[in-house]
Amino acid sequence: MADQYKPHASRDDAAEARYDRRAFLVMMALFLVAPAVVYPVFVMKALCFALFACAFNLLLGFGGLLSFGHSMFLGMAGYASAHAAKVWGLPPEFAILAGAAAATLLGVPTGLLAIRRQGIYFAMITLALAQMVFFFCLQVPFTGGEDGIQSVPRGHFVGFLDLRNMTVLYYVVLAIFTAGFLLIYRIIHSPFGQVLKAIRENEPRATSLGYRTEHYKLAAFVLSAGLAGLAGATKAIVFQLASLTDVHWTMSGEVVLMTLLGGMGTIFGPVVGAFAIITMENYLAELGSWFTITQGAIFVVCVLAFRRGLIGELEAWLRRRRAG
Amino acid sequence: MTFKRKLLSTAAILALSAGAAHAQVSGNVVKIGVLNDQSGTYADLAGPGSVLAAKMAVEDFMAKDKSLKIEVIAADHQNKPDVGSQIARKWYDSDGVDLIVDVPTSSVALAVNQVTKEKGKALIVSTGASSDLTGKACSPNTIHWTYDTWQLANGTGKAIVQTGGDSWFFLTADYAFGHALERDTEAVVIKSGGKVLGKVRHPFPSADFSSFLLQAQASKAKIIGLANAGADTTNAIKQAAEFGIVKGGQNLAGLLVFLTDVHALGLEKAQGLIFTESFYWDLNDQTRAWSKRYGAAHGGKMPSMGQAGVYSGVLHYLKAVSALKSDDGTKVIAKMKAMPTDDPLFGKGSIRADGRKIHNSYLFEVKKPSESKGPWDYYKLRATVPAEQAFRPMAEGGCPLVAAK
Numbered sequence: 001m002a003d004q005y006k007p008h009a010s011r012d013d014a015a016e017a018r019y020d021r022r023a024f025l026v027m028m029a030l031f032l033v034a035p036a037v038v039y040p041v042f043v044m045k046a047l048c049f050a051l052f053a054c055a056f057n058l059l060l061g062f063g064g065l066l067s068f069g070h071s072m073f074l075g076m077a078g079y080a081s082a083h084a085a086k087v088w089g090l091p092p093e094f095a096i097l098a099g100a101a102a103a104t105l106l107g108v109p110t111g112l113l114a115i116r117r118q119g120i121y122f123a124m125i126t127l128a129l130a131q132m133v134f135f136f137c138l139q140v141p142f143t144g145g146e147d148g149i150q151s152v153p154r155g156h157f158v159g160f161l162d163l164r165n166m167t168v169l170y171y172v173v174l175a176i177f178t179a180g181f182l183l184i185y186r187i188i189h190s191p192f193g194q195v196l197k198a199i200r201e202n203e204p205r206a207t208s209l210g211y212r213t214e215h216y217k218l219a220a221f222v223l224s225a226g227l228a229g230l231a232g233a234t235k236a237i238v239f240q241l242a243s244l245t246d247v248h249w250t251m252s253g254e255v256v257l258m259t260l261l262g263g264m265g266t267i268f269g270p271v272v273g274a275f276a277i278i279t280m281e282n283y284l285a286e287l288g289s290w291f292t293i294t295q296g297a298i299f300v301v302c303v304l305a306f307r308r309g310l311i312g313e314l315e316a317w318l319r320r321r322r323a324g
Numbered sequence: 325m326t327f328k329r330k331l332l333s334t335a336a337i338l339a340l341s342a343g344a345a346h347a348q349v350s351g352n353v354v355k356i357g358v359l360n361d362q363s364g365t366y367a368d369l370a371g372p373g374s375v376l377a378a379k380m381a382v383e384d385f386m387a388k389d390k391s392l393k394i395e396v397i398a399a400d401h402q403n404k405p406d407v408g409s410q411i412a413r414k415w416y417d418s419d420g421v422d423l424i425v426d427v428p429t430s431s432v433a434l435a436v437n438q439v440t441k442e443k444g445k446a447l448i449v450s451t452g453a454s455s456d457l458t459g460k461a462c463s464p465n466t467i468h469w470t471y472d473t474w475q476l477a478n479g480t481g482k483a484i485v486q487t488g489g490d491s492w493f494f495l496t497a498d499y500a501f502g503h504a505l506e507r508d509t510e511a512v513v514i515k516s517g518g519k520v521l522g523k524v525r526h527p528f529p530s531a532d533f534s535s536f537l538l539q540a541q542a543s544k545a546k547i548i549g550l551a552n553a554g555a556d557t558t559n560a561i562k563q564a565a566e567f568g569i570v571k572g573g574q575n576l577a578g579l580l581v582f583l584t585d586v587h588a589l590g591l592e593k594a595q596g597l598i599f600t601e602s603f604y605w606d607l608n609d610q611t612r613a614w615s616k617r618y619g620a621a622h623g624g625k626m627p628s629m630g631q632a633g634v635y636s637g638v639l640h641y642l643k644a645v646s647a648l649k650s651d652d653g654t655k656v657i658a659k660m661k662a663m664p665t666d667d668p669l670f671g672k673g674s675i676r677a678d679g680r681k682i683h684n685s686y687l688f689e690v691k692k693p694s695e696s697k698g699p700w701d702y703y704k705l706r707a708t709v710p711a712e713q714a715f716r717p718m719a720e721g722g723c724p725l726v727a728a729k
Contacts, residue, residue: 041413045406138499138528145500147454148405150434150461235406240438243431245404281407291400292363 015322020185023268031174040170041238046278047177048235053258053270054184055227060256061265062188063220064200068123068252069110069130070228075247076133077103077229082149082242083142092155092163096176096233103229104222106133111221115214127249134247148243152236169238176234180227185267187223196220261302263309272311353393354651356382356638357421359411359436360451362400365554366428368584369628370451372398374426376622377631380614381638389646397421401432408432409439416443422651423448423641425634430454430501440465445653448637451630453580455716458680462723465653467660469681470633471602473580474716477505479600480577481512483687483707484547489575489598493545494523495536495560497552502528505551505579521545529556533563541569547598553580562593570596575689582628586702591693594702598689603629603669604703607686610668619700626700636667637681673711678723685714 034043052074059065081099084090090098114125137143144150154163163169187193198206199213206213236242245251254277262273280298284291306313358378360370375398382394397419401408408427415421416439423446427433433452440447441463448467449457455472492513496506502525510520521543524536537560540548548569550557557578564576578585578599586594605615605626614635618627627635644659645651657679665673665681673683688703696702718726 039414039418041410041417045410141500147431147434147456147500150405150431151438239406239409239435241405241409241431241435243405243435245406281402282410291402 019318020267027268027271028178031177035167035170040166042278042282044170044173044238045235046275047173048231048238049255049258049278050271050274051177051180051234052228052231053255053262053274054181055224055231056255057259057264057266057270058184058187058227059220059224060259061269062193062200063196063217063224065115065217065221066119066123066256067114067126067221067224068249068256069126069128069133070224070255071247071249071251072110072130072133073103073106073225073228074232074235074251074255075137075242075244076106077232078236078242078246079137079143079149080229081233082152082236085155085237086149086152087142091159092157092237096230096237099233099236100226100230103232104226107222107225107229108218111218111225115217115221127252130247130249130252134244134249137244137247143242143244146244148241149236150241152240152242154237154240163237173234173238176230180230181271184227188267192216192219257299259309261299261306261309263312263315266309266311266315269309269311273309276310353395353420354423354642354645355419355421356394356396356641357412357415357419357424358396358398358426358634359401359408359415359424359432360398360426360428361403362398364403366403366451368588369582370426370428370630373618373622373625373627373631374451374634376618377627377635378425378638380618380621381635381642385639385642385646389642391646392642394642401427401429403429403432405429405431405435409435412436412439413443416440416445422446422645422653423638423656425637426450426630427452428630430456433457434461437461437463437466440653443653446641446657448634448641450633450637451628455721458676458678458716459721459723462678462721462725464679464725465657467637467657467675467679467681469637470629471600471685472680472715473505474508475602475685475714476579476600477508478512478716479685479687479709479714480549480579480598481509481518482516483600483709484575484577484598485513485516485518487687487707489547489577490518491545492518492520492547492549492577493540493543494520494549494551495533495540496523496525497528497530497556498525499528501553502551506549509549509551509579526552526556528552531559533560534567536560537564537567537569541567541572541574545574547575547577549577549579551579557581558585558589561589561597565593582630583626583700583702584628586690587625587700591691591696591702594690595692596690598687598706600685600687600709601629602683602685603627603632604686604688604705605632606701606703607705614668624699632669636665636669639667640665676718678718678721678726680715680718680721682711682715684711685709 056070059067077099080102081095084098085095110129114122157163157172161168195211195216203213258273258277259270261276263269280295284294358375360374361367362371378396399411425448427436427449428451430453433449446465448469450470453473455474457468494506496502524539526536550560576597578597581599605611615626640660644656648659661675670683675681687707689706690702691704
């Protein structure tokens with residue numbers, strides 16, 4: 001794991017940026033044509049989870065903070081946006097913003113509490129808070145308990161884009177994903193992102209350089225929460241429902257798997273990881289009871305064979321080739 | 325990015341090959357999708373058994389009527405509403421599925437109900453419980469076949485009071501579903517002349533019921549109502565057996581119990597438990613004959629009421645399709661409502677305008693180990709609730725379809 005964190009020589013930075021740009025263009029090209037070959041709802045779901053995993057990776061891969069409670073942001077945002085769209089009758093763009101805002105607001109107190117501790121304690125605090133949110137969602141009437149909020153209207157995005165049309169919906173979701181993805185990319189490559197990486201590498205040293213590391217960590221936590229919320233809110237509009245599945249702790253585990261499988265601390269890793277997991281969930285569903293066994297076996301293989309994650313291994317290989 | 329390209333092209337090939345296999349699917353082939361839990365909590369009471377039941381219905385239908393080509397497929401919704409609704413959309417949009425059956429887990433059933441309505445296809449819910457499916461969420465494309473929460477609460481509450489269990493104590497799971505079960509049952513108990521001595525809420529999910537059971541025992545109520553489901557119910561029953569509650573003269577009343585739960589618990593633990601179901605394999609000659617066939621193909625297991633409902637629902641659906649010569653979802657469901665139902669498992673019955681299938685419902689008590697004559701001989705019939713009283717009156721459901729008329 002350690003070599004992944006090696007700071008790249010500045011000579012390499014331009015090459016990295018070129019590589020990122022090329023990879024981004026390939027990814028966008030694939031997403032633009034994807035609905036022609038793959039079932040669009042499937043890709044939309046994967047895009048929502050990809051954004052969720054990218055938001056999670058911002059915290060884990062670049063801030064070094066392993067949150068085990070990110071489901072609360074995904075789920076709460078889903079409930080907030082479903083409620084806003086269904087009960088308050090807000091148009092989808094405001095419903096999604098309401099969801100993201102709810103997650104951001106939830107991120108502030110959670111972050112304040114959690115970043116006071118590190119490592120396993122940080123993970124346990126986030127898990128405990130997420131469980132509280134889960135029981136809150138189970139009990140309060142507005143979430144509909146076990147049944148969730150169903151038949152959320154999709155409505156018209158910014159007034160004229162009819163989201164009931166599958167193609168329109170797909171490109172709106174893709175636009176939201178791309179905006180979130182680029183925002184994360186920008187954050188990582190900003191001075192703020194550099195400080196974040198410094199804190200990940202060596203927090204006492206960052207403190208000695210005069211950075212208030214608590215502020216940076218809190219900011220990263222809240223940003224990650226808000227972006228996870230953006231994913232959850234979008235998902236609620238796509239599926240027209242918000243349910244307990246998204247606030248359940250297994251969802252927090254799933255996003256850790258997506259990020260690790262794709263490659264922690266890489267830009268594209270979480271996207272690939274999310275697509276891999278969702279593909280499994282989707283295409284293995286027809287295997288019936290073999291589903292969980294197959295999924296488990298694939299994880300074991302990935303952990304044994306690609307410890308840096310799929311994209312992490314690929315990047316390492318490219319780097320070796322460049323060097324050699 | 326080569327990996328992702330590979331991944332996507334694999335996905336594309338998968339999608340295309342799936343498409344090619346069903347490319348001939350048109351109005352001529354009726355495609356039935358069994359959507360349920362194949363590996364989790366509900367795999368026993370629905371799962372592969374429901375797929376078998378659907379296949380048996382197709383077999384029995386084909387034996388009499390060869391005019392249709394029929395195919396049955398299945399998938400695991402993992403009890404997640406988003407997975408369920410996504411599979412349903414894909415089935416309807418690209419795989420040519422005409423009918424979805426079963427769908428345990430209320431949240432998934434409600435989500436699939438919504439998708440089915442949007443796409444104008446057909447849905448028969450058998451293992452899903454929520455009575456909202458024929459209430460405020462009712463749809464011209466959905467029939468709720470086997471049972472619902474109102475029926476269980478009403479049947480159990482009323483029949484037990486009438487057969488002497490007039491004082492109740494509730495053990496309720498502390499979330500919306502548990503509260504609703506408790507509220508509905510309590511109303512029926514009081515209306516039928518019983519009284520409620522007390523109630524206690526337990527956290528959901530819970531593994532330790534000892535303090536709650538002691539309170540229930542101390543209340544001296546004749547009946548302890550379990551307003552919970554799944555593992556909570558079975559845990560409460562097991563621990564009640566350890567406290568000797570049933571041997572002490574009190575009875576447990578389960579509000580959501582299936583044959584497969586009783587089988588898993590064993591008679592020693594489950595004896596004396598009272599609950600309502602719509603079907604039991606040992607009701608009459610016809611159910612026995614069918615269940616024997618089912619058991620022979622399913623490792624000797626007897627069908628749950630949900631699995632029996634899948635058979636009966638699919639059979640009636642196919643009759644309607646054959647009569648209509650069309651598999652248009654909305655039309656077939658309307659035809660199904662117009663035709664009286666008749667099959668070996670549920671006997672003669674009908675389907676109401678709000679989508680509620682009407683048949684008898686039965687109050688069973690679990691036998692003592694000494695009374696059981698063989699494997700799967702678990703129930704004795706305590707009361708039969710006639711079809712017209714078994715389900716919620718249409719006017720009380722608040723179904724917009726009915727109100728519009």
